[in-house]
Amino acid sequence: MRPYFAAVLGSAALTLGLLSSGAAHAQDATAGQAIFKAKCNFCHSLVPGQRGVGPSLLGVVGAKAGTTDANFHYSDALKNSGKTWNAATLDAYLTDPRGYIPGVKMTIKGLPEAADRANVVAFLGTLKK
Numbered sequence: 001m002r003p004y005f006a007a008v009l010g011s012a013a014l015t016l017g018l019l020s021s022g023a024a025h026a027q028d029a030t031a032g033q034a035i036f037k038a039k040c041n042f043c044h045s046l047v048p049g050q051r052g053v054g055p056s057l058l059g060v061v062g063a064k065a066g067t068t069d070a071n072f073h074y075s076d077a078l079k080n081s082g083k084t085w086n087a088a089t090l091d092a093y094l095t096d097p098r099g100y101i102p103g104v105k106m107t108i109k110g111l112p113e114a115a116d117r118a119n120v121v122a123f124l125g126t127l128k129k
Contacts, residue, residue: 077103
């Protein structure tokens, strides 16, 4: 019985270790910057007033949805959503943009990995106007 109990405890400790290391990674702004460059930078800029298909995202964390880039033509759905961008709302939006706010123009289906979303949100949180 003791070897079995030790194996169960060892497995539990390994699982907890993996979970805690994943949680630390899930808020990695440096990793988020790399993900942003790979998946978001095609449409979004981090320079004020510079945009592509999407608006500049400089200063998006803490801003009311549809207001960060004064010269960008946001969808009425986004402007009227009543959302303020924080970790929770950005995570929900990046999970499924059109599902979270029906009628938005964002064409990507979202970022399926929770860690990727958390890292991108952490990175965006470092960017102030």
